[in-house]
Amino acid sequence: MIDRERLAAKCAARDILLTPACLEQLDIYAEMLVDYNQHVNLTAITDPEGIEDKHFLDSLLFASQPEVTGSLVDVGTGAGFPGLVARIYKPELAVTLMEPTGKRVEFLRQVCERLGFADVALVKERAEEAARKQWREQFDLACARAVSALPQLAEFCLPLVKPGGKFIALKGASAQEELDAAAGAIRKLGGRTVELRRLRLPAGDERALVICEKISQTPSAYPRNGGKIAKSPLK
Numbered sequence: 001m002i003d004r005e006r007l008a009a010k011c012a013a014r015d016i017l018l019t020p021a022c023l024e025q026l027d028i029y030a031e032m033l034v035d036y037n038q039h040v041n042l043t044a045i046t047d048p049e050g051i052e053d054k055h056f057l058d059s060l061l062f063a064s065q066p067e068v069t070g071s072l073v074d075v076g077t078g079a080g081f082p083g084l085v086a087r088i089y090k091p092e093l094a095v096t097l098m099e100p101t102g103k104r105v106e107f108l109r110q111v112c113e114r115l116g117f118a119d120v121a122l123v124k125e126r127a128e129e130a131a132r133k134q135w136r137e138q139f140d141l142a143c144a145r146a147v148s149a150l151p152q153l154a155e156f157c158l159p160l161v162k163p164g165g166k167f168i169a170l171k172g173a174s175a176q177e178e179l180d181a182a183a184g185a186i187r188k189l190g191g192r193t194v195e196l197r198r199l200r201l202p203a204g205d206e207r208a209l210v211i212c213e214k215i216s217q218t219p220s221a222y223p224r225n226g227g228k229i230a231k232s233p234l235k
Contacts, residue, residue: 001031007052010202014057016064018089025088025115026056032111033079040103042079053201058170059085061199062143062209067166070140073098075127075157076147080108082170083143087120096121096139098130128223131159137217138162145170150178150210151185151233158189159218167191167212175208185234190216 004023011018018026030051037043045054059082062068071094074083080097087095097120099105105124112120123130130136142157142165150169157167171178175196186193197209223229 001034002027002048002052002056006049007056010052010057011060014061014064016060016089018060022088026085028114029080029084029088029111030056032107032114036107036110040107042104042107053203054205055079055081056085057201058082058207059145060089061207062086062145062168062170063089065168065197065209067168067211068093068141068143070094070165071138072096072141072143073135073139073157073160075142075144075153075160076100077108078104078146080111082145084108084111084117084120086143087117088115094119096123096135098123098125098127098135100124100126126226127156127160128226128229131156131218131223135160140165141168142166143168143170148230149233150175150182151235152229154182154185154189154191154212155223155229155234158186158191158212158214159223161191161214163190163214163217165214166194167214169210169212171208171210173206173208175210179210181233181235186212188219188234189222190214190218 008018062082063086073096077083077097077099083097142160191212194211194213199207
């Protein structure tokens with residue numbers, strides 16, 4: 001399905017070394033993604049190089065960062081990006097994939113079963129509801145990709161992170177503008193911005209990792225319900 005040598009070379013150029021086992025698992029993942037996508041809308045990107053660059057390499061740029069350790073929750077994971085790719089790249093990660101859509105969760109279940117990832121937790125729930133229950137402040141790291149603008153995303157993710165942990169948002173060229181808009185929300189939720197780390201995909205597409213640290217517990221008023229988060233983002 002994917003061109004393993006091409007993907008490995010692009011990754012190596014970014015100091016990301018993929019083992020034969022990783023490449024085998026990514027190939028299986030890509031094949032299942034394209035097959036399942038014929039029946040359930042998972043992605044608009046189905047060509048091999050598009051999957052390699054915009055799903056796998058994009059996720060690996062995140063997964064290869066030194067902050068990606070311990071227990072990870074991928075909020076609104078969709079088809080598993082970046083959380084499932086991170087688990088392939090770093091088998092030692094304790095990964096939880098959080099996704100409210102049942103058909104996507106079923107896809108993730110099938111992929112995890114095929115790859116032998118019995119340790120990956122699948123949570124069919126919205127992040128704002130999960131953070132008011134047993135998942136509140138349970139993770140070393142929360143991440144999210146292509147879910148919502150950063151002010152809303154911070155309220156979805158930071159309540160899930162332990163004090164001392166981190167929240168990393170995968171963003172594009174407008175990351176700085178989103179970060180400026182989210183500065184107040186991040187502070188109110190117990191976080192502080194550590195860094196905006198800029199990266200590029202092979203075709204030149206801009207990517208950025210917004211890295212935040214959880215420095216205190218999230219006040220009990222947060223997260224609010226999903227409607228309020230969407231209509232009235234924290235400032």
